[in-house]
Amino acid sequence: MMFDSNYDLKDESETLRFAESMSSHLRPGMNLYLKGELGAGKTTFVRGLLRGLGYQDKVKSPTYTLVESYSFLKFTIYHFDLYRFKSEHEWDDAGFREYFNETSICLIEWPEKAGGMLPEPDISIELSHQSFGRHLHLIGFTPIGSECLKTII
Ligand SMILES: Nc1ncnc2c1ncn2[C@@H]1O[C@H](COP(=O)(O)OP(=O)(O)O)[C@@H](O)[C@H]1O
């Protein structure tokens, strides 16, 4: 673990605004885990990241499709939701390994459902309920992930 920071997000607009400000610091090849219970705000955070990158349309939760993709000029964002995985082997069966490359940014809700099959994250984004709003815990695990987090504070 190389970088660790905590924030309070008092309502949905703060979650969106925080994610929007983070979006310009993302780099192709990055891999982000989004953790937290149902309703914690993981998909909201992804919506903010995509908005910050200029995406205007609706952001669908990939709860049923497992993955949604968004193409930008220099990279593609893949947004996964593995909540429905029954076994970590579904990861390989689905061929998701190929989605991780130098021209993609992968955002993964419920990464724990794929067990040890996933690549290590550059950044972990963990959201939890608190009496007012949400608590946000960010951890940078790699130099590129830590650098990204250092620049947003
Ligand atoms: N900082 C916040 N404070 C209060 N409510 C929030 C905050 N951020 C997001 N929400 C709300 O919490 C819910 C989270 O839903 P969602 O993002 O789909 O969660 P998840 O993907 O973690 O299941 C949404 O209704 C959203 O408006």
Ligand SMILES: [Mg+2]
């Ligand atoms: Mg979700």
